[in-house]
Amino acid sequence: MHILIIGGGGVVGQKLARSLxxxxxxxxxxIRKITLADIVDPAMVEAPFDVECVACDxxxxASVAATLGADVDVIYLLAAIVSAHAEEDFDAGLSINLMGTLNVLQRARELQTKPVVVFTSSIAVYGGEVPDPILDHSFLNPxxxxxAQKAMGELLVNDFSRKGYIDGxxxxxxxxxxRPGKPNRAASSFMSSILREPLNGQEAICPVSDDFPHFYLxxxxxxxxxxxxxxxEAAELGQNRCMMMPGKMWTIRQMIDxxxxxxxxxxxxxxxxxxxPAIQEIVKGWRFDLRPEKALKLGLSADESFEDNIRYYLEDDKPAA
Incomplete structure (x- = not known):
């Protein structure tokens, strides 16, 4: 089993590699090999099998073709330009989030090996005039x-799977x-920094009111x-290969408590x-009453409490004093 993690230098990519x-x-x-790929060489992960770290744009x-070979069995496609960055730089978002996804899928198609492709989309595909609650078959209205770029990526994953090019x-x-580390350019970045920085003894700024609700994991x-x-298994996924990952909704005040x-x-x-205001303008369009019933039936799960989220950070990621 050879696993390719695209976005392998990020927080989730590194944690995924260590867990695997x-x-x-x-x-x-x-597993005989994991390849970690990112725009710059990712950090090495210790494993009892071969781990390769490569730069891939x-x-x-051409960069995708050099990274994704016929021996790859599972592709985790985690790489993305995050929300506020994609809003500020429309061309960068198109280049990575849409065309980058298409490039990976096209390369998988060319190989004719039908790899499993795990694509990370976002609850940002929901919004606008869609009635609550958001169910598995609610239409996407980013x-x-x-x-929008993530929604288009979902359509590509579904269609490439329908055609038999991938098992997406x-x-x-x-x-x-x-999340550990430093803030990134995601509009949601403050939802970690308002907890991470105080837990590390540093001041943090919250740009929304404490009654702001959101969906977390x-x-x-x-x-x-x-x-x-x-x-x-593919047969369990049905005709729509994309779904919500389970999470739970809490307000900023509940998180702080x-x-x-x-x-x-x-x-x-x-x-x-x-x-x-710039952050508030983005997050006000996000939807919150999400019901991830399909994923729950398939064995995925959410945290029991936000206290667990805090404990996991202290156990897994808090820098040593």
């Missing part, structure tokens, strides 16, 4: 360029929190779901509320 290395097998077969078909499956990720649970998602319950009252004192 510890697991040693996928889809009932022993998915906007360049209100951002990022959401796509998962609309909730906002992943608490921890990095640990996201990785578990991505592994389960690769193992679902969860942090206080786990880590005490001091971190919450480091959060400052300061309105940021």
């Amino acid at each position: 290395a510890a697991r040693g097998q996928l889809r009932g077969k022993a 998915i906007s360049n078909p 209100q951002t360029s990022y959401g 499956r796509g998962f609309r990720l909730p906002t992943i929190s608490v 921890s990095p640990r649970k996201c990785v578990e779901n991505l592994i389960r998602g690769a193992e679902i 969860a942090m206080t319950a786990v880590a005490g009252p001091e971190p919450a004192k480091l959060i400052r509320f300061e309105a940021q």
Whole structure:
């Protein structure tokens, strides 16, 4: 089993690689190699089998062809230009999120090996005039360029699977929190930084009010779901290969209260509320009442509580003092 993780330098890609290395097998077969690919060489992950780290620009078909060979059995397509970045730079979003996805799928088609492709979409594909609750068959109505590009990627995954070129499956990720590392250019980045920075003893700014609700999942649970998602048999997926990944909805206040319950009252004192209209304009179009029934039936799951999300960060990712 050779697994290619495109976006292997990111938080989720690195965690996925480490989890697969510890697991040693996928889809009932022993893993013999993982290739981590990103726009720059990803960090190495220790494993009892071969791990290769390569630079790959998915906007360049030649770079994709050099990275994706006929011996690859499973492709995790995680790479993306995130929401606020895609909104600011329309061409970059098109190049990576749409054309990059198409380039990977076209290369898989050329190989005629029908690899399993796990595509990470986003709940940003929902929005606008769609009635609540959002169900598995609610139509996609994105209100951002990022959401539109992810929705188009889903259609490509479905159609390439229907034609038999790939065995695709796509998962609309909730906002992943608490993410380690530094803030990125996602509009949702503050949803980790308002917790991560205070837990690390640093001040953080929250650009929305504390009654703002959103749909969340921890990095640990996201990785578990991505592994389960690769193992679902094609017959179980039905005619629509793309679905919501389970998560749960909490308000900013509930998240802060969860942090206080786990880590005490001091971190919450480091959060400052300061309105940021550009972020508010993006997030106001996101939808929140999501019912991921299909994924739950297929064995994916959400965190039991946001306290768990805080504990996982402290156990897995908090820098040593």
